[in-house]
Amino acid sequence: MSMPGLPPTAFALLGLLAFDADSEADSAADSAAGMTGYELKQRADFTLRYYWVSPAMSQIYTELRRLSVEGFVAEQPGDGPTRYRVTPEGREAVERWLFEGEVGFPVLKHPVALRLLMGRLSTPERLQEMLEQHLRDLDARRADLQGVRDMLGDDHQRRYAALVADWGLAYYDSESRIVADLRARLDTMD
Amino acid sequence: MSMPGLPPTAFALLGLLAFDADSEADSAADSAAGMTGYELKQRADFTLRYYWVSPAMSQIYTELRRLSVEGFVAEQPGDGPTRYRVTPEGREAVERWLFEGEVGFPVLKHPVALRLLMGRLSTPERLQEMLEQHLRDLDARRADLQGVRDMLGDDHQRRYAALVADWGLAYYDSESRIVADLRARLDTMD
DNA sequence: ACCGCATATTCCGATTAGGAACATTCCTAC
DNA sequence: GTAGGAATGTTCCTAATCGGAATATGCGGT
Numbered sequence: 001m002s003m004p005g006l007p008p009t010a011f012a013l014l015g016l017l018a019f020d021a022d023s024e025a026d027s028a029a030d031s032a033a034g035m036t037g038y039e040l041k042q043r044a045d046f047t048l049r050y051y052w053v054s055p056a057m058s059q060i061y062t063e064l065r066r067l068s069v070e071g072f073v074a075e076q077p078g079d080g081p082t083r084y085r086v087t088p089e090g091r092e093a094v095e096r097w098l099f100e101g102e103v104g105f106p107v108l109k110h111p112v113a114l115r116l117l118m119g120r121l122s123t124p125e126r127l128q129e130m131l132e133q134h135l136r137d138l139d140a141r142r143a144d145l146q147g148v149r150d151m152l153g154d155d156h157q158r159r160y161a162a163l164v165a166d167w168g169l170a171y172y173d174s175e176s177r178i179v180a181d182l183r184a185r186l187d188t189m190d
Numbered sequence: 191m192s193m194p195g196l197p198p199t200a201f202a203l204l205g206l207l208a209f210d211a212d213s214e215a216d217s218a219a220d221s222a223a224g225m226t227g228y229e230l231k232q233r234a235d236f237t238l239r240y241y242w243v244s245p246a247m248s249q250i251y252t253e254l255r256r257l258s259v260e261g262f263v264a265e266q267p268g269d270g271p272t273r274y275r276v277t278p279e280g281r282e283a284v285e286r287w288l289f290e291g292e293v294g295f296p297v298l299k300h301p302v303a304l305r306l307l308m309g310r311l312s313t314p315e316r317l318q319e320m321l322e323q324h325l326r327d328l329d330a331r332r333a334d335l336q337g338v339r340d341m342l343g344d345d346h347q348r349r350y351a352a353l354v355a356d357w358g359l360a361y362y363d364s365e366s367r368i369v370a371d372l373r374a375r376l377d378t379m380d
Numbered sequence: 381a382c383c384g385c386a387t388a389t390t391c392c393g394a395t396t397a398g399g400a401a402c403a404t405t406c407c408t409a410c
Numbered sequence: 411g412t413a414g415g416a417a418t419g420t421t422c423c424t425a426a427t428c429g430g431a432a433t434a435t436g437c438g439g440t
Contacts, residue, residue, distance in 0.1 A: 015308040038388050051303035098312045106300040111293050113241035118205040119350030122288045160309030174364035228419050
């Protein structure tokens with residue numbers, strides 16, 4: 001019950017497992033219950049990476065073991081790979097976590113902004129190039145996320161995921177606009 | 191010369207030191223040259239935290255020692271605290287780093303989006319509350335950054351810092367707008 | 381039978397995070 | 411002046427996290 005100890009990533013994984021359990025409840029005849037660590041990694045790379053981090057494999061398994069100790073997930077070592085399911089306690093724990101304690105402010109690690117900050121030590125041409133590249137990266141990332149958004153469709157089960165995907169898309173659009181403006185300002189700066 | 195080894199934070203600090211050196215060159219009669227680790231921490235908390243991380247003290251001193259080994263900063267152990275200055279090699283290293291290699295895409299750790307993603311496990315009321323709190327946090331953060339921006343003024347030396355600060359302000363504004371829209375959509379969702 | 385690819389898990393070293401702990405100096409109210 | 415507290419300056423420790431190499435094990439195709 002040592003709530004404070006679990007890192008957000010643990011709850012994120014727990015959330016994915018809860019989601020998976022709910023989905024499988026519908027498409028009943030689905031072979032095995034729960035997910036393997038590998039599958040969780042896939043899922044995390046697909047959805048989580050846009051708003052959180054894409055956890056390393058090592059971390060996935062670390063968190064799974066920890067969640068298992070807490071009784072929030074149940075391991076099912078069949079003949080094949082180990083499958084993990086959320087327990088009722090686990091589900092309760094995520095729900096509690098969702099509205100408990102400090103949510104905290106987003107942390108941004110923005111290598112482009114960091115370099116622009118030291119613009120004096122570079123040249124306008126190089127900075128323009130860097131921003132142009134950033135715009136291309138933004139386009140690519142936006143396209144990826146749009147793919148995710150399309151896949152979510154208007155399925156009621158996934159409406160929150162869709163909401164957050166739209167948030168992300170709007171963010172990328174806004175960032176592109178801002179960077180375009182910056183490029184214009186850079187031109188008239190020196 | 192082991193360039194690849196140095197983490198971005200090291201270059202960020204090196205950049206701050208370079209900036210400091212340039213500033214002191216103007217206001218000549220400034221007592222001691224260079225900065226102490228403590229001062230660097232302050233400076234980092236003031237400017238770097240908006241686009242990068244606010245490095246822990248331990249990390250500041252770790253990086254300083256590493257930079258010293260590389261010959262990118264010079265330690266000056268006077269009678270008081272140790273002061274650090276960029277060396278010409280250090281300055282060269284930042285400049286090289288600025289246009290060399292992969293810049294990389296920003297990484298966002300967004301606890302609010304993460305929780306909204308699991309909205310199914312919460313209630314609309316709680317989610318609204320969370321988003322409202324996020325809007326308040328955004329306002330506060332924006333105000334802080336505006337303070338930084340005001341301090342930068344239109345000093346030619348600091349024009350890039352000002353540019354990046356404006357970027358940040360535009361980002362906060364956009365995020366606020368997006369979240370307000372999300373709140374409206376949430377109301378009509380269930 | 382063999383190749384290659386996706387799956388599945390463990391392990392390791394290096395970084396990073398986040399402060400506690402510890403001095404020292406500086407300022408300010410009494 | 412001086413006692414107490416705030417700011418300065420540095421080290422140290424523990425945990426978390428990263429990032430991928432290493433290692434299996436199936437499974438499908440030829």
